Amino acid sequence: MLVAWRYRQRARSFIQSFDPRAWIMFYGCFLMSTLAFWDVRFLLPFAGITLFVLLTSGVTWNEIRRAFLFIVGFVLIFAFFTFLTGRGGMELYEQEHLIRRLEASFSILGWTPALDITVERAFFGVSQFVRVFSIAIMTILIPYSLNPALYGITFRGLGLPDKIAYAMDLTMRFIPTFSRDFQLTMDAQKARGFELEKIQGGLFAQVRKLGPLMVPVTIHAIIGSEDIIDAMDLRAFGTGPRTWLQKLEYKTKDRILIGVGLAVLLVSLALSTLGLGDFWVPPGLLALAGGG
């Protein structure tokens, strides 16, 4: 059975005060606008919007703690590895200003491992953190704030055909369902003495030993899909235009939100086209690093 995200109606929630279609459209504009910039000065307002939406969402710390810490941890690690390797950023800057070079005290076949800490790498890591953090937090707020009973009609209202809109509804619920099935399988295999943390061997052997988890979860997902298709067929799904029980109606504030989203997107695209908002490093830092 498909389960839904932990949604509940929250008093005085900014995000929930809008029509879900308006919010999805605003979210789409926000996403594309954020992706248009690498300049942290341009990204900070988006991070500000994210924090405002988060703090006014009515979602409690207890509810979001695990997801929030996981995402922030993931984004931090991601940004840190970017800082270490410089990958991704090298396309955005041509020159690097060295702050310090850390060299290992040993060599391997004449090669000495070294880490160049440069102003560009450090600031690229910061920019990337702000960018991904803003997008990720805005994204995880959606399942907490969008009524699962309205998934289908929301996508239908955004212009998708009936079948695709209902498929999107089912897809939105697949992730929490998969997570529940994974936990059930994990419990069932633990009760048979299986210990994930004690898996040993090479990469191939380790992947093979994940079979007791991955096979039941996959098979369950396939069987579950077949059940869903049967259940839909048995109740005449897809035979003609369908009526959607819930009705959504835009209010003035929804139109304003969509307008603001579109305006932000247009301005962002225009600035980006004009070459503004590209990767930027504070000149003061360059001076400190001895550059110009």
Added chain:
Amino acid sequence: MSASPLVVENLSFRYRDRAGTAVHDISFAARAGEILLIAGASGCGKTTLVRAINGLIPRSYKGEMSGRVLIHGEDTTAMKLSAISQKIGTVLQDPERQILGTKVLNEVAFGLENIGLARAEIFRRVDEALAHLKIEDLRDRDTFLLSGGEKQKVALAGVLAMRPSILLLDEPLASLDPASAAETLDAVRLLADEGMTVLMVEHRVEDVLRIQPERVLYMTEGVIRYLGEVAGLSKVVNYREVKLPAEDIIRRAQKDSAPAEIQILPGAPAPRSGDEALVRFEDVTFGYESDVEVLHGINLDIKRGDVIAVLGPNGSGKTTFVKHAIGLLKPKSGRVLVDGKDTREATVAEIAKTLGYVFQSPSHMLFAPTVREELAFGPSNLKHSKNEIETEVKEALRIVNLSEYEQDPPLSLSFGQQKRVSIAAILAMRSKILAMDEPTAGQDYRNYMNFMDSILQLPGFEAALFITHDVDLAVIYANRVLLVADGRLIADGAPHEVLRDFSRLEACRVIPSSLLALNVKRFSETGRFLRAEALAHV
């Protein structure tokens, strides 16, 4: 004959990937306003017959089909599934496999939305269907938070809202507590009395007989063995294959020889005073969410020689309680000791050496390419030797009657067989305590009685525990019964002490069966609870 709402003529079907026909030359007509009970052992073709009637065969399940199904005189071969589904409503065995909506309102409205009715009409029909089943209070609830019984009624409401003239119910009672099953059956009786044709596939024949089905269709090996009045059923069926009321079994069994005495847990050492408990619950409370407690102050010991039946309604905390014993859940307060060790300080794998737990659903654990490898998985994790594993696997397969499937992929077996593989997989681990969650769900009567007999006669176990909705399992096999409701232990004692208080049972949504009533009545004569075959010879 064509005036009947449903006519099946010479129906045969063979699944594309299986040898032999699943149903063969089936012919019958169902009348308006009758309940036709379809009974038979697992694999007799009941579900195939249901699929052929509701149109999933041949549309979703491919194979060779001959004969025809007529609905109000119209051959279903030429009809679209959507047209069939407006005349025949199907409720599947497991409501979890049928419910699509996130809210009850959306779920009940789903079919009506699909046929494009106006909103006002949809709301009217939804409210009507909910009122018919007396579940108006569920209208705005989340479907995935409902109990098993509530889910089944919501699935039924979703079908009724389409106003079909024929209702197909495929084992609708399988996951329900006795009171929920009785309520579902009463609702079905009412629908038939209003003129609906009801075909009900069900293993729990005794329960269905209470609502007086007009006729019974009894199948074995894909063919009809009996079709007629209920009164004639007990004459044609093997009382060891289909669960009949205890009085009928006693009448029939008196003509046969007395059954062999079952020695429960022969290897368990006799309990001595001062024996340390195998499992101890000390004032255990638990909640999945911080502000909602689902177990309240549970105190109990599981000792050597205990065969415990855990009874209680859907959603009462039975599974949560047992998951504490295996360490999958840790108490919010209090503690659980297994072999004297706090479960907070032991891994589940370590506890599994003491307590083997068979989950309710086999599909969450089966993964291996062969049944043999599936069964060897647990013992290998517990570092048993190769020779031991060989013996344990063979023995477990013999007990669940699956020796001939040793080299088959478990996932290719039927649900009932998969359930037996899941039980065998835990049996092979030879833990000291065997815990089973609904071991008989989806099994036919002969199979589950056979494996319960075999499991509980195994010499290796020191104690056993099973969660069940089947009161008769508690009557026949348990020497201790726990009655659980609302996360509390309502009663804990010998079956003849706990099960004789019918009003307390009913308050916990457990309905006394005919076997229990007879045992209570004859207890002064027998001195213990017995199965019907044994009662016939007292």
